[in-house]
Amino acid sequence: MGTKLVIIGGVAGGATAAARARRVSESAEITLVERGPYVSFANCGLPYYISGAITKRSKLLLQTPEGFDARYRVKVLVNTAAVEIDRKRHMVRLSGSPGQAEGGSGPSAIEYDKLILAQGGSPASPPIPGADSPNVFTLWTIPDVDRISAYLEKEGPRTALVAGGGFIGLEMAEAFRERGLDVTVVELLPRLMSVMDGEFGRMIEAKLAEKGVRVVTGAGLESVDYPSREARLSDGSRVPADIVLFSIGVRPELALAKASGLGIGSSGGLLVDDELRTSDPDIYAAGDMIEVTQAVSGKKVRVPLAGPANRQGRVAASNALGMRIKYRGAYGTSVVKLFDAAAASTGLTEKAAREAGMDVGSAMVFKDHHASYYPGSKELALKLVYDRKSSRILGAQAFGAEGVEKRIDVVATALRGKLTLQDLADLDLAYAPPFSSANDPVNVAAFVGLNDVSGLAPTETAAALKAAIAAARAAGGSVAVLDVRNRGEYEAAHVFGSLNVPVDELRFSLDSVPRGCRIHVHCRSGLRSYLAQRILKQSGFDDVVNVTGGFMAIQAEGGFDIKSGGE
Ligand code: FAD
Numbered sequence: 001m002g003t004k005l006v007i008i009g010g011v012a013g014g015a016t017a018a019a020r021a022r023r024v025s026e027s028a029e030i031t032l033v034e035r036g037p038y039v040s041f042a043n044c045g046l047p048y049y050i051s052g053a054i055t056k057r058s059k060l061l062l063q064t065p066e067g068f069d070a071r072y073r074v075k076v077l078v079n080t081a082a083v084e085i086d087r088k089r090h091m092v093r094l095s096g097s098p099g100q101a102e103g104g105s106g107p108s109a110i111e112y113d114k115l116i117l118a119q120g121g122s123p124a125s126p127p128i129p130g131a132d133s134p135n136v137f138t139l140w141t142i143p144d145v146d147r148i149s150a151y152l153e154k155e156g157p158r159t160a161l162v163a164g165g166g167f168i169g170l171e172m173a174e175a176f177r178e179r180g181l182d183v184t185v186v187e188l189l190p191r192l193m194s195v196m197d198g199e200f201g202r203m204i205e206a207k208l209a210e211k212g213v214r215v216v217t218g219a220g221l222e223s224v225d226y227p228s229r230e231a232r233l234s235d236g237s238r239v240p241a242d243i244v245l246f247s248i249g250v251r252p253e254l255a256l257a258k259a260s261g262l263g264i265g266s267s268g269g270l271l272v273d274d275e276l277r278t279s280d281p282d283i284y285a286a287g288d289m290i291e292v293t294q295a296v297s298g299k300k301v302r303v304p305l306a307g308p309a310n311r312q313g314r315v316a317a318s319n320a321l322g323m324r325i326k327y328r329g330a331y332g333t334s335v336v337k338l339f340d341a342a343a344a345s346t347g348l349t350e351k352a353a354r355e356a357g358m359d360v361g362s363a364m365v366f367k368d369h370h371a372s373y374y375p376g377s378k379e380l381a382l383k384l385v386y387d388r389k390s391s392r393i394l395g396a397q398a399f400g401a402e403g404v405e406k407r408i409d410v411v412a413t414a415l416r417g418k419l420t421l422q423d424l425a426d427l428d429l430a431y432a433p434p435f436s437s438a439n440d441p442v443n444v445a446a447f448v449g450l451n452d453v454s455g456l457a458p459t460e461t462a463a464a465l466k467a468a469i470a471a472a473r474a475a476g477g478s479v480a481v482l483d484v485r486n487r488g489e490y491e492a493a494h495v496f497g498s499l500n501v502p503v504d505e506l507r508f509s510l511d512s513v514p515r516g517c518r519i520h521v522h523c524r525s526g527l528r529s530y531l532a533q534r535i536l537k538q539s540g541f542d543d544v545v546n547v548t549g550g551f552m553a554i555q556a557e558g559g560f561d562i563k564s565g566g567e
Contacts, residue, residue, distance in 0.1 A: 002027030006112040010034030013118030013287030016313030051175035085260040114320040121250040121288040130224030157242030165192035169247035199556035265291030286312035295329030344408040347395025363448035364549030369403030371433035384445035462557035496561035522547035
């Protein structure tokens with residue numbers, strides 16, 4: 001008789017675990033217990049069904065109980081909740097199992113040798129007045145998507161409020177907009193997409209504004225008033241809200257694990273070791289419910305994403321059946337579509353790296369996704385975060401219309417290999433004009449970082465420049481900001497008080513540049529200012545820093561005193 005393997009939860013982590021378990025062992029007796037009516041559905045695809053990009057509901061259902069049985073000989077119990085784990089007797093008690101209600105043959109309990117928990121999480125709902133109104137929804141399952149679709153069709157809402165500016169909130173804002181609704185996104189934090197640094201939140205905000213989505217940041221949703229189809233925000237404003245979607249976070253599903261006395265980790269996820277074994281040696285776990293190691297910082301975190309859940313399901317099943325595979329942590333690599341653009345990130349943000357006490361540097365480049373002379377090139381922003389002492393890559397973020405996820409995936413691979421700036425600069429990436437440039441944006445970002453850490457061309461972020469200006473102003477002084485763009489660019493918009501010397505004139509205008517103080521030099525993207533920095537450095541200016549990402553980064557950062565025309 002083979003191992004009796006019971007898996008609780010039948011979507012990303014659980015379904016992968018079941019399929020892997022069968023591949024590992026033909027003799028295992030595998031049972032998958034799923035509370036909902038469907039197994040292995042495409043929860044990541046749900047917003048695209050609402051938007052209309054996925055037209056057939058059946059496409060969201062990747063596998064059926066019958067299909068699982070036919071291909072993998074996995075017994076699938078849908079509409080069946082695991083309600084208790086009796087660890088002593090190696091027994092899981094079930095409720096709602098098919099047949100139970102009719103006095104039929106469905107089991108009320110099931111024995112296990114090894115158990116895998118893949119129960120995921122559930123979307124948080126704020127305890128505010130009106131949260132239970134008929135026009136308020138969360139999106140997590142197929143029944144959720146059915147409810148939202150039915151409401152859209154029957155009630156014909158014209159305005160939508162999305163509470164929460166993370167992945168699901170932004171995907172749903174786009175979905176509602178694609179269906180012709182007037183959409184407002186409300187985010188409590190000062191910026192959207194808190195998994196990215198602030199300047200990317202602004203880029204995302206600008207993209208949403210371009211597509212007609214209103215964004216309110218720094219304000220919370222206080223109440224929903226169903227009769228007037230309005231919502232009230234913490235800043236006192238009222239927002240039209242024929243339909244409301246909460247996407248304010250995911251809570252790990254831990255009631256069962258806690259009731260059975262399994263250990264909980266410091267981040268609030270289920271505690272597992274590096275073989276994904278819980279505090280009970282016969283119980284493994286995977287997916288949104290567990291705590292994992294952030295593979296760059298070594299901190300314990302929760303990473304509720306589908307990629308990690310799938311890979312963890314594979315590791316948990318393998319180990320439950322006697323293998324010894326380690327799960328080496330997650331980088332939180334992610335990407336979100338934003339109409340005709342995308343935002344993606346991997347590893348640590350600059351903010352997270354600073355909070356972890358690292359000596360952080362960052363390089364921001366704005367570069368076309370393929371050769372600029374080849375038709376269709378689109379500029380993307382890529383920020384590379386690195387440790388200044390060791391030159392080790394810590395993370396990256398990108399935003400743009402094309403090629404965003406490709407760059408982030410390259411850096412994600414670099415993170416797994418613990419690569420340095422030099423390694424990244426040396427990467428031999430595929431190039432022909434329709435695909436990239438001879439120096440890919442990833443190479444270029446690494447060059448900027450190398451020049452920074454080597455001291456050849458030190459950089460600072462737009463945020464650091466903003467802080468320097470504020471500090472100098474508070475002390476009644478000013479900082480020397482040198483703008484080396486051409487005059488037309490400068491007159492269109494520039495940092496108040498900055499000096500304009502176009503780079504091509506700089507060699508002949510050195511007398512106009514102040515001496516004896518730090519020069520903060522910038523151009524549009526950081527490339528011309530790099531040349532200017534080198535000219536200045538070799539002309540006796542000792543302290544010159546290049547604002548990485550230039551005026552583009554300054555605008556994305558926000559909070560600068562920007563002037564247009566001559567001063
Ligand atoms: P889930 O997939 O949530 O599955 C857990 C299952 O366990 C559920 O079906 C639940 O019913 C069942 N269950 C719980 N308790 C019990 C019980 N007691 N008995 C029986 N069954 C139980 N991630 C990305 O990386 N990229 C994306 O683009 C992306 N988009 C997303 C879009 C949406 C709308 C949503 C909702 C999620 C998205 N995610 C995305 C996140 C991703 O789907 C999750 O990280 C992943 O599904 C987690 O897998 P899991 O197996 O841990 O949990």
